[in-house]
Amino acid sequence: MPPGSGQDDSILLGLVQRGDEHAMASIFDRYSRVVYSVALRVLRDPSAAEDVLQEIFMQIWRNPDSFTATRGSLGGWLAVVSRNRSIDALRRKRPSESIDDMQFASSYNLADEAERNSMMEKARAVIHLLPAEQRKTLEMAFFDGLTHAEIAEMTGDPLGTVKTRIRSALITLRKAFQA
Structure with a gap:
């Protein structure tokens, strides 16, 4: 069984x-x-x-x-x-503090925030273009916090395949940001 x-x-x-x-x-x-x-x-x-x-x-x-x-x-x-x-x-979940009691930081750097948002959008676009297996494996590793062995166990793929997919996805991301 x-x-x-x-x-x-x-x-x-x-x-x-x-x-x-x-x-x-x-x-x-x-x-x-x-x-x-x-x-x-x-x-x-x-x-x-x-x-x-x-x-x-x-x-x-x-x-x-x-x-x-x-x-x-x-x-x-x-x-x-x-x-x-x-x-x-x-x-x-409810906010733990009243909005009147909250203090907001005044040193907000709009340029840094815009650059960060631009980079996040670029990363999302590149991840979206990855082959489905690479994207799924990358998401399990980085967003679900699973180890390579746990991913292999859950997907039924060999450990080497899981590692190769993650590495290939990361290389694709690196190339997109270096371009």
Whole structure:
């Protein structure tokens, strides 16, 4: 039975219903990266993403019946739950200070900001033109914070291929900025 198969997940969830901590650890090991990556992408805050991760896995521990196999795969369901919880967390955030209490820096350099925006637009355009595999691998490495080995594991690509794609993408970016 391959890891991550629906039947295997059903067995693990059944064991979690009976309080099996090892089964819960297996589910966590299998899906925590997906849940965290989705939460981090939405929230852009590692601490808040960890909170969402903890909430979701505590829900499974307390109520393993919240997932039913008719909804699809456990991994897919967890990714959707992570996205929804992250969006809810963004909506709950309120400014911690009153606008009257905020102090704004007066030394604003418009030229630096314009140059930075121009460079960001150029980078976005070059990244958009990269082949899909390079773009996806680059995004996983730099925006999701995954290691080369984690990317290889998630995509099923050989480690050398992942490294080559990232290197090729970075060389393309460097050439675009040197031109």
